Amino acid sequence: MQFSEHWLRTLVNPAIDSAELERLLTMAGLEVEEATPAAPAFTGVLVARILSAEQHPNADRLRVCRVDVGAAEPLQIVCGAPNAAAGLLVPCATVGAVLPGDFKIKPAKLRGVESAGMLCSARELGLSEAHEGLLSLPEDFKPGTSLRDALLLDDTLYTIKLTPNRPDCLSLLGIAREVSALTGAPLAEPKSETVAASHDATRAIDVEAKDACPRYCGRVIRGIDPSRKTPDWIVQRIERCGIRSISAVVDITNYVMLELGQPMHAFDTAILSGSLRVRWAKEGEALTLLNEQEVKLDAKTLVIADDEKTLAMAGIMGGDRSGISDETTDIFVESAFFSPAAIAGRAREYGLATDSSHRYERGVDYALPARAIERASELILAICGGNAGPVVEVLSEEHLPRRSPVVMRMARASQVIGIPLDAETVATVLSRLGGELTVTADEVRLLPPSWRFDLEIEQDLIEEIARIYGYEKIPEVMPVGKMAMLPQPESRRTPMALRAKMAGLDYQEVINYAFVEEAWERDFCANKDLIRIANPIASQLAVMRSSLLGGLVGNLITNQKRRASRVRLFEIGRCFKRDPAAKPVAGYDQTMKIAALAWGPSDPEQWGIATRKADFFDIKGDLERLVANPALEFVPLAHPALHPGRAAEVRIGGRAIGWIGELHPTWVHDYDLASAPVAFELELDAVMPRVLPTAVAPSKFPPMIRDLALIVEATRPVAELLDVLRSAPEPLMQSVEVFDVYQGRGVEPDRKSVAFRIRFQHTERTLEDREVDAAVEVLVGLARARLGAELRS
Structure with a gap:
């Protein structure tokens, strides 16, 4: 919606400048998108009357004019405009004036004749592109008046961006109401005097679609003078609102629409046949519009018709047989309320966008049609003459909008x-x-x-x-929230602490999508009960993950393609599987897990350590440091993603919490990996508990170390031996560690030798050899009794 500030200030004139008005409207929700001056800046231009225009003695196309600019003596100005003639009121740039483009007027001599100024065309003043001759000014202008004052050029044109719920501001009156409400300035509403009927001619109105048009008003006006010109003040106002001047009657209907917000239309009664009908169009009915566009109407389009033909698309645009011409003397002026639901979207379906449809589809004041027709009648009679008949109104009150308190x-x-x-x-x-x-x-x-x-x-x-009170008047009060530090159990770590631990172990965190490729679930998880996504963001990301391994392998593939030689990644994320008893989302278990993957050298390349590939035991050590729980166990495992014999189930206190192992050779080959990565995946909740240390006073006495080699079946896990030895009821034993596993010469082929280093110490005295020897015998006996182990000689 574009409007003139000057026009607005005739309705409400608060004591604020243009900049403050712009800010006020924007803060109130009527966002000002643009504020431009009505005319470019220039100075020293006055209204002048040409007193005489004589032929230049030395030039055929120049005239020597005597010009009255309100001074004591007329000015002599040489002018080349073809319409320069005595009696004409025109703009005159006097000596010292500055025109657009920083063009300064100085005394000049043209072909030997002195010239004290310049008579101007509209283009020279930046008012329009017209340059065929001098700009002709209205006869009621007084010579010597500043042209900027006479033409109200010190005006600002505002373009406001309205939200769809404020159609009342699609008029100058609506905006004036807003400014009045915001500032408290008095509102001077346009006065609409009731025009008395001077004849009884009417036209019957038949509203068939009462739900779409509950109010329709019309009036016959006879004997208008079609040659009358639109007054300059109306032309100026509507053009500054972005509407082109056409003819007096059309300009008046547009003026009333801009002023009050009520779209209107004037029909030539000479082309009307019988009564006017407001009805739904017939399917396929043809209509040629005022813009010469021919449309095929559908049954959902509301039209205005007479007894013989369709005249207009109601609330959108008139037909080519509905307008008035230069010979029209009798008109029928209509003003109606159309339901927004009947108009909304119809113009766009036909590729149209009109001022009327823009207003009707948002909502026009349903009490406005009668007032608007009186206002338009008043202006038509004052400008074009004629005689008005009575106003005919068809009203269906039950279909009018209801306003509830x-x-x-x-x-x-x-x-x-x-x-x-x-x-x-x-x-x-x-x-x-x-x-x-x-x-x-x-x-x-x-x-x-x-x-x-x-x-x-x-x-x-x-x-x-x-x-209206003003958002800027509402004090900025910072929200106050009482905060208390929540208890953080020392025995439980946070996910962020686990991230820090993994980073300290030389892993980098990744974040992958929770929806993955179906092949990953099939290959790495043997998952046959997939959770499919109804609307995946990409065709390959079509299922929810049940493991983090697929994403980590995908990251490894990406890094390998980019020539990365060493990759160590981890991720903390949610995995999904079907579970009828799961909560809080019924039917789906959503477990948080932590997973890590290592590929390439165990350590960054350096001079002091020989380069070797990271293996199962490197990652197992990282896992043990991460969990830091003495109840941690590893049990052989068969897993679809992992190498047989190089995979283990991870347990804490006998409960399975995840797995660890080397990727299966099949997948190493199928996914074009240079070598097999090693990975683990654990339940996050099982990793978060922390085993708190117990304070024990260090002994002042030296420890005694014994190395013990036991021979057991080659298939027996070393962990079983460790568990048996550590469970021995031997108070002198401080620790048991494995330092060697041997198979070969001196040991039967189906057996192996496992060597342990055992530390004995007493807190109050120095141990004797016999005490330690006796303890070793107890340990050997326990291992022999439970596991069939034999002491290696």
């Missing part, structure tokens, strides 16, 4: 806005909206005016109070 609680308004509100302040603010207002200490009841479609619920009134 809106109730607002004072306490709720204060709570939402954040400031205390009293009844007087609320009454002052809301009374500026119009409508019927009742204010008590506890609540407000407002029956909105007919033009405010957007006031329907309590929140609407609260918004209006904040908007």
Whole structure:
């Protein structure tokens, strides 16, 4: 919506400048997208009357003009415009004037004749592109008046961006109401005098679609003078609102639309046959519009027709047989309320965008048609002459919009806005909206005016109070929230602490999508009960993951393609599988897991360590450091993703919490990996507990170390031996560690030798050899009794 500030200030004139007006409208929700001057800057241009225009003695195309600029003596100005003639009122740039483009007027001599200024065309003043001759000014202008004052050129054109719920501001009156409400400045509404009928001619109106057109008004005006020109003040106002001047009657209907917000149309009664009908179009009915576009109408399009033909698309655009011409003397002026539901979207379906449809589809004041037709009649009679007939109105009250009272609680308004509100302040603010207002200490009841479609619920009134009171007046109060440090059990780590631990182990964190390729679930998890995504973001990411391994392998492939020689990654994320008993999402278990993958050298390349590939035991050591729980166990495991014999189930206290192992050779080959990575995956909740250390006073006495080699079956896990030895009821034993596993010469082929280093120490005295020897015998006996182990000689 574009409008002229000068026009607006004829309706409401607050004591603020243009910049403040722009800020005020924007802060109130009527966002000003652009504010441009109505004319470029220039100075020293006056209204002048040409007193005489004589032929230049030395040039055929020049005239020597005597010009009255309101000074004591006329000026002599040489002019080359073809329309320069005595009696014409034109702009005159006097000596010292500065025109657009920083063009300065100086005394000059043209072909030997002195010239004290310049008579100007519209283009030279930057008012339009017209340059065929001098700009002709209205006869009522007084010579010597500043042209900027005479033509109101010190005007600002505002373009505001309206939200769809504020169609009342698609008019100067609507914007003026807003400015009046925001500033408290008095509102001078356009006066619409009732035009008395001077003849009884009418035209019958038949509204068949009453739900789409509950109110239709019309009036016959006879004997207008089609040759009358639109007054300059109307032309200026509508053109500054972006509408081109066409003819007096059409300009007046456009003027009323801009002023009041009511679209109107004038028909030539000479082309009407019988009564006017408001009906739904017939399927396939043809209509040629005013823009010469021919459209095929459908049955959902509302039209205006007479007894013989279709005249217009109701609320959108007239047909080529509905307009007035230069010979029209009798007109029928219509003004109607069309339901927004009947107009919304119809113009776009036909590739149209009109001022009328823009207003009707958002909502026009349903009480406005009668007032608008009186205003238009008043202007037509004053400008074009003629005689008005009675206004005919067809009304279907049951189909008009209903305005219900809106109730607002004072306490709720204060709570939402954040400031205390009293009844007087609320009454002052809301009374500026119009409508019927009742204010008590506890609540407000407002029956909105007919033009405010957007006031329907309590929140609407609260918004209006904040908007009109002024958002900038609401103090900025920082929210206050009492904060207390939550207890963080020392025995439980946070996911962030686990991330820090993994980073300290030389792993880098990755974050992958929770939806993965179906092949990953099939290969790495043997998952046949996939959770499919109804609308995947990509065709290959079509299922939810049940393991983090697929994402880590995908990251490894990406890094390997980019020539990475060493990759160590970890991820903490949620995995999904079907579980009818799962909560909180019924039917789906959503477990948080932590997984890691290592590939390439065990350590970065350096001079002091020989380069070797990371193996199962490197990653097992990282896992043990991460979990740091003495109850950690590793049990052989068969896993679809892992190498047989190089995979283990991870347990804590006998409960399985995950797995660890080397990727299966099949997948190493199928996924084009240079070598097999090693990975582990654990339940996050099982890793978060921390085993707290117990304070033990160090012994002052030296320890005694014994190395013990036991021979057991080659298939027996070393962990079983460790568990048996550590469970021995031997108080002198401080620790048991494995330092060697041997198979070969001296040991039977189906057996192996496992060597342990055992530390004995007493806190109060030095141990004797016999005590330690006896303890060793106890350990050997226990291993022999439980596992059939033999002491290696």
